[in-house]
Amino acid sequence: MREWSIGEKILRIVEGNIALLDVEAIVNAANKNLKLGGGVAGAIKTYGGPSIQEECDRLAPIEVGQAVITSGGKLKAKYVIHAVGPVYGEGDEERKLASATLASLNIARDYQIKSIAFPAISTGIFGFPMERCSQIMLPVTIDFLKKYDYPQVVIFCLYGQEAYHIFETTATQILSGSE
Numbered sequence: 001m002r003e004w005s006i007g008e009k010i011l012r013i014v015e016g017n018i019a020l021l022d023v024e025a026i027v028n029a030a031n032k033n034l035k036l037g038g039g040v041a042g043a044i045k046t047y048g049g050p051s052i053q054e055e056c057d058r059l060a061p062i063e064v065g066q067a068v069i070t071s072g073g074k075l076k077a078k079y080v081i082h083a084v085g086p087v088y089g090e091g092d093e094e095r096k097l098a099s100a101t102l103a104s105l106n107i108a109r110d111y112q113i114k115s116i117a118f119p120a121i122s123t124g125i126f127g128f129p130m131e132r133c134s135q136i137m138l139p140v141t142i143d144f145l146k147k148y149d150y151p152q153v154v155i156f157c158l159y160g161q162e163a164y165h166i167f168e169t170t171a172t173q174i175l176s177g178s179e
């Protein structure tokens with residue numbers, strides 16, 4: 001785990017299963033139809049139960065770069081924010097990924113969610129490069145933390161040591177100018 005203070009806010013990078021985190025909201029790397037399939041969504045479906053998918057079915061479809069909120073079902077998290085990231089190669093992916101990140105943070109601000117955890121959106125089956133993902137999601141998040149009261153704690157929960165190391169390195173470069 002690695003943690004930085006941004007004003008009175010916290011940015012934390014951890015490795016693990018996002019569906020098991022004890023935070024107020026977790027972000028699901030969703031598809032446009034909000035179907036909970038594999039990866040992060042599969043873990044949310046497994047641990048959160050069928051009520052999350054039922055809520056998603058009422059909200060779908062949404063566009064790439066957008067996000068919606070549901071309850072957390074049986075998860076420790078009270079909410080799940082479903083953010084649709086781009087499929088690598090579809091065009092304008094960097095803007096779309098930044099938009100999905102910002103849409104999730106805006107929902108957290110609007111709901112006054114204190115703690116939120118993000119996965120590396122679009123890096124699984126959607127094929128987005130992990131390093132580029134970190135270079136888009138982290139600056140958007142850091143800028144947001146500097147401007148708004150909520151969320152107060154943002155966690156990037158990465159699956160696997162390689163993803164963790166990439167996000168930790170990017171955050172260190174942005175926040176300390178070293179490494």
